[in-house]
Amino acid sequence: MPGLRVLVCTVVHHPQDARILHRQIRAMLDAGHSVTYAAPFSAYATTAWPELTAVDLPRALGRHRSDALREARRVLRTHGADADVVLLHDPELLLVLPGLDLPGAVVWDVHEDTGAALVAKSWLPGAVRPLARAGVRMVEGWAERNLRLILAEPGYRSRFRRIHPVVPNTTYVPDSVKPSGRDRVVYVGHLSVARGVDVMLETARRLAGSGLEIDVVGHADSYSRRALVRAQQDGFLRWHGYVPNDRALALVDGAMCGLSLLRDLPNYRHSMPTKVLEYMARGVPVVSTPLPAAVSLIQVNKCGLVVPFDDAEATVTGILRLRDDTELRASMAKRGHAAALTGYHWPQTAREFLMRLEAWAHAARPHQCITLGSL
Secondary structure: OOOOEEEEEOOOOOOOOHHHHHHHHHHHHHOOOEEEEEEOOOOOOOOOOOOOEEEEOOOOEOOEOHHHHHHHHHHHHHHHHHOOEEEEOOHHHHHHOOOOOOOOEEEEEEOOOHHHHHHHOOOOOHHHHHHHHHHHHHHHHHHHHHOEEEEOOHHHHHHOOOOOOEOOOOEOOOOOOOOOOOOEEEEEOOEOOOOOHHHHHHHHHHOOOOOOEEEEEOOEOHHHHHHHHHHHHOOOOEEOOOOOHHHHHHHHOOOOEEEEOOOOOHHHOOOOOHHHHHHHHOOOOEEEOOOHHHHHHHHHHOOEEEOOOOOHHHHHHHHHHHHHOHHHHHHHHHHHHHHHHHHOEHHHHHHHHHHHHHHHHHHHOOOOOOOOOOO
């Protein structure tokens, strides 16, 4: 019985994005499906897994998006014609769909509140942002009428009229983890001002001489890259750059705590920071700013500390408290890992994700026999 033929497309995300590659595509491959992955491999200086059919696309960056979208439309036309499912990961790709004849199920994976995220886009002039947000809402309405949608967060439901399935950003949770140490702080994730890079850098500066090591892992925007290079040269931290998700999480193992210092911006208020779950999964206490979902998770499970937004002094105080209280650190680590293993293990989510794709593929092509293969 044949598996699904899936075309996955992004012109924005890193080709080794954790949600796209390490969770969704990994689940599809493990289920016996055939995946063609169109992504900006060359732009990010990376290669595709050998079990994928890879198509290289330009990267859409800042105001320079037309070439990427033009090439993405060509790829969707040629490779989408035979796909049972076309899975899109960028709102920009919605703009190239009109006029394309894609017989399979076309699915948009809604990663973020795009309209709200515009306030953090430095390349977009402030006067244009209200118009851009209105345009985003119009495109989202069109997508809801014409495509299948999956949402990464329950908080995104209010943007749409109908109910759409939620495929949350859970993670892989090992059965056992290393004990949380007392000499290393970690951060894993994209690096930008909106995600708290300035507070993290000031925190690292204040911790100089404390004996603590600070490992920072992730892709950085141009501003953050310059600041991180200076901080590394000054000996305040180690910046590893972008590291694939599985290797990045290995760097979390045994850390004293993990940082999640996102700022109080609209796009983050309805979201669960994935890094919080990833720290919990590895048995590492969390130090997080008070975004509602993070606060709820940390307080319910007593697995970390909450610090004010944009407050390096409070962040340092929280880190030193965990360093100096072995019992508190160990109990938080244990509770966080147990909660992640029970409720946030990706394979539990993956089955529902795959069953949804199968149902939509069958609805789009009801006369073809499609199965979940090894599932």
